[in-house]
Amino acid sequence: MANQRKTVLITGGCGFLGSHLAETHLKDGYQVICVDNFSTSTQSNASFLNSLGTDKLVIVEADVIEPWSTWADSLPEGWLEDLSHVYHFASPASPPLYQLLALETMWVNTIGLSNALSFADKFGARVVFASTSEIYGDAEVSPQTEDYKGNVNTLGPRSCYDEAKRFGESLLFTHNWKKNTKHGMVRIFNTYGPRMNPADGRVVINFLVQALQGGPLTIYGDGSQTRSFCYVDDLIRGIRTYAASKFCEPINIGNPSEFTILGLVQEVEKLFAPAVFERSFHPFPQDDPRQRRPDITRARTQLSWEPRVPLADGLSRMLDWLKTQPLS
Ligand SMILES: NC(=O)c1ccc[n+]([C@@H]2O[C@H](COP(=O)([O-])OP(=O)(O)OC[C@H]3O[C@@H](n4cnc5c(N)ncnc54)[C@H](O)[C@@H]3O)[C@@H](O)[C@H]2O)c1
Numbered sequence: 095m096a097n098q099r100k101t102v103l104i105t106g107g108c109g110f111l112g113s114h115l116a117e118t119h120l121k122d123g124y125q126v127i128c129v130d131n132f133s134t135s136t137q138s139n140a141s142f143l144n145s146l147g148t149d150k151l152v153i154v155e156a157d158v159i160e161p162w163s164t165w166a167d168s169l170p171e172g173w174l175e176d177l178s179h180v181y182h183f184a185s186p187a188s189p190p191l192y193q194l195l196a197l198e199t200m201w202v203n204t205i206g207l208s209n210a211l212s213f214a215d216k217f218g219a220r221v222v223f224a225s226t227s228e229i230y231g232d233a234e235v236s237p238q239t240e241d242y243k244g245n246v247n248t249l250g251p252r253s254c255y256d257e258a259k260r261f262g263e264s265l266l267f268t269h270n271w272k273k274n275t276k277h278g279m280v281r282i283f284n285t286y287g288p289r290m291n292p293a294d295g296r297v298v299i300n301f302l303v304q305a306l307q308g309g310p311l312t313i314y315g316d317g318s319q320t321r322s323f324c325y326v327d328d329l330i331r332g333i334r335t336y337a338a339s340k341f342c343e344p345i346n347i348g349n350p351s352e353f354t355i356l357g358l359v360q361e362v363e364k365l366f367a368p369a370v371f372e373r374s375f376h377p378f379p380q381d382d383p384r385q386r387r388p389d390i391t392r393a394r395t396q397l398s399w400e401p402r403v404p405l406a407d408g409l410s411r412m413l414d415w416l417k418t419q420p421l422s
Pocket of ligand 1: 105106109110112129130131132133134156157159182183184185186187188202206224226281282283285290291
């Protein structure tokens with residue numbers, strides 16, 4: 095049975111979420127193969143994983159768009175025969191980075207995913223694809239259920255990410271349909287926590303870095319747009335529960351507590367009290383969603399999963415970690 099096997103392969107395994115998936119699997123005694131091209135991460139998460147001092151970790155530096163045979167043959171003997179899951183998490187994830195690497199983002203979520211599916215099939219393993227709340231686009235309904243089909247612009251600056259993820263979902267669905275496989279996908283909502291790249295550009299890490307540097311805090315639009323923020327430990331627990339299930343349909347994994355961006359500023363300021371930071375307002379980016387909140391009924395009922403870490407606690411844990419990091 096696949097779930098008794100003890101090897102997992104994580105594409106993007108040295109990124110933010112990938113490194114947490116790797117860490118928890120290593121703690122549970124798995125052999126872990128991280129494949130990463132370090133296009134949006136630094137070596138710091140790889141160093142962290144190496145510092146765990148285990149012989150059950152292999153980090154492969156490779157682009158998953160290229161054929162996997164170039165490195166697969168050199169993995170430790172017997173590991174792939176024991177392959178349980180391929181977590182396809184490689185992809186730029188923040189708007190500044192996926193816009194910089196727009197074509198690469200499209201290929202990694204399509205060709206890269208296709209490679210992951212073929213590779214997993216060879217070993218009878220299950221793929222879990224990191225999809226995203228961005229497939230809902232600038233949603234006209236809130237909260238977003240998995241049945242909502244989205245409001246996405248095929249041509250805007252976010253389309254390279256949103257539409258590549260949508261194609262990825264279609265590819266995985268069609269692969270299951272035509273090849274009778276049982277791969278799955280999770281729709282991840284904004285997640286934050288230790289080991290995010292400080293230069294990544296997403297709002298939580300941006301605010302914390304800017305606050306540590308004395309401000310100002312960059313706000314796009316008037317700050318009334320909403321987001322929901324999931325602490326990474328909650329997310330990883332949800333993803334692993336999904337991976338262990340037989341679900342093939344997408345499931346929203348995220349925290350349904352909704353905050354405006356100005357509300358997030360206040361939460362950050364509480365950590366630095368009595369400091370108050372200057373706000374620096376910038377134009378609202380094209381096609382940025384105004385409202386983002388998951389309906390997690392499916393995760394609650396089908397996976398018995400829900401987030402546990404309140405935003406204030408998660409921010410405080412993330413700040414403790416960030417204070418140990420070099421900031422440029
Ligand atoms: N963190 C979130 O809030 C969030 C939300 C929705 C979806 N996701 C998805 O989760 C996944 C991981 O996101 P993250 O936040 O950890 O981002 P990240 O940028 O920290 O990690 C992505 C990793 O993938 C690697 N990578 C990118 N292209 C690659 C390629 N072609 N070959 C090999 N490695 C490659 C990068 O170097 C990086 O280490 C992504 O697929 C992202 O779209 C994340």
